[in-house]
Amino acid sequence: MQPSDRKICLICTHTLSLSDVFGCSPLCADDEICENRHNIPTCECNSSIYNGKTTADVKPSVTCESNVMTISVSKCLLQYLHYDYTSLQLNTNSTNCIYIYTEIINNQSMLSVQAAVQSEWCGNIVTNGSSKISYTNTLYIEPLGLPGTGTNNLAFPFTCTYNNTSDIPGSTTVLDSVTGGGSYTARMTAYRDSSFTIKIQNGDFVEIESDIYLGISVSEADGNKLALTVTECIASPTMNRSDLNTVQLMSQGCAYPSAVHTEVISNGESLEATIRIQSFQFRGYSSVNIFCNVTLCGIGECTGCLSARTLPGNAGELAVALQLQDSFFSSTAFHKAVPKVVMVGALFAFVFNKHF
Template sequence: MKFVIFITLCTLLKHTVAQGAGCYDGSDPALCSDCGGSCDPENGCLCSDSISQCFPVASKCPMESNDCCNVTSGWYWNSICCTDVKQCSPSCQSDESCDIVNGPPTCVCNKTIYSGITPARLKPTVTCNDGTMETYVNICELKALGYQYSAFHLINNSVYCNFQYNTTINNVSVSGIQLQTAKGWCGNIVTQDSSNIYITNTLYIAPTAGPLITKNPLSYNITCAYNLTMQTSLNFSLHPVLSTITLTPENGTGVFTVTMAAYKDLSHTQPIQQDEQVVIGSDVYLGLLSPDADGDVFALRVESCLATPTNNRSDTNSVQLVSGGSATDNGVLTTVERNGVSLEAIIKISSFAFQGYTEVYIFCDVELCKKSNGCSGSRSSRSADSVFSGLGINLLLQDDMNYTSFGHNTAASWAVLAASLLAFLTIKFF
């Protein structure tokens, strides 16, 4: 009984609101409920004869816009019914007002709010996302200052770099442009310190076009800072040496990405580039990661790694680097720095070359191991649910093998030797 009373009260309240808003209740055009009509986005609101226009009632208009009503006759949609109170649909933002400008009601910037502003007030906002950064500028501020809101550009002004769009933030209309967080993309400048990588570009905003030029373009440097990690250092590198696969976790469901890359340092902030030659004897750090897996449940485990002089892991001329999750002693200095404890694994290798080859290929078998099964250290047997997949990278080696000098020898000229001998002979020993 209480539920019935509640529904009745809601109906009465809605009817009261509608009537208070000046809802249309005439007969020409008819109400859709009186002529068996309905509304749809393609045809608008029509009676059952599919010809005569009708007005919807009780929020029965899927368009939810002024298309529901005959605006030219002075009727507007207010989310409940057609009303004689001027409405913009969709409704205006907090810094706009609804006005009629040569046609149906339109949202226009509230001139009172932005009267007398200067360019110093214009401050683009920047949002830093994983893989992208976005910058937004208030549209009404741009209009009030006499600048274009639909013609932004970056350092590189090509069409490829223009990802501009309009949206709403905090009930204010803004125009934004999206950037990829990649080194060299459309003029991006990448810098870093010991803990962060910084991506910087410049946003240029042109003045409103006209016969006279009365102001200079505006420019703003926009920067995003990202924590320096194994993953971000790869994201912001141009052509890193890497390999990526998808892998199903041990005793689990889903598919996750696993990446192996080569780095110059243990902190994994300097990826080795594809065209970069590695000095024989220098340390190379293999970084393996699976950023999307659940780190509370799974760990990335490197089961084995081997090196070959060709892109054939079955090459008979090979050397085992890691076996059973631990480093082997096969003539190549290898250290397992981290393995089976998190979603990142690190293998350090002292770089070497096969006789007669200037490249070395490294292949590793990995798994997403369930932590409860024990994933670190050597394991004599594999879990029945183990799912291994192979990753492979290649390194270019220094092709000019110079002898290393361990001493410094100086040759004297014959003139110096002769002078020294003469001085020796003139010495009186007694």
């Protein structure tokens, strides 16, 4: 091959000859120009485009997805205004909370930062209304500190709002009263906080090794006579609770001593039972399904472990399904910075009734 036939190679280290055709690939954004930096085609900001601009012209854009908030700001405008575009940070500045990546949006070179839609994630502030739940964080940008430039940080609060009551993973079952006189509906719901207020909705995620909370309750029953008891819980990678890979979480009313940490917070004492489970992933599977058997007992009859007791003859089964994905962030580089698999609330809610 003759020298005049050689093509540009961004990875190669050969020196460009005069006959080489110089150009950046991929193409630069509209606010960039292609420069020769040590014989390497490099996209650099074209500051002349932003002549006369001030900090009032810095207007970040926010994208709200089901499990992530993304805030983006013009890289070249920040550079023109002498702000350090590598200093972007959220309310909490740690390696687990910040990853800055460049992308082209509307033909402009933009810097983007992603925030997980999760309570207490890296300084998120949660506002929980009756029908809406909002997640707020703040993007901070520091000045370069050059003589004659501004000295104040830029701060941009941003918020994403989601429905709070629809599409919540969970299921219901009907339980007969042990005292006679009717039947009652029991429901199991997954939460992300110990106060059982922030429900895990379809599309939400839970990081592996963080806690999920199961709340099981019975409506319209007489709490002076009846109590709800969870007798058993198991986890399966499939919708089959008899799958060979199932893991026991609870047995006979108490936490089962398995590799998955489970805490029975309350059980058999009232019309509500609460359980904490450390989230985990089945190797090679993309879902986790949790099945729990529940029953109604008379007050004081089914507290504690039940190995020596005879359970009532009627019980129901509740289930929640959780789907797994590789990362709640679209950037693979961020996934490398925070190498955690996440669980996402599934679109399934399925119910079984058992009589035994």
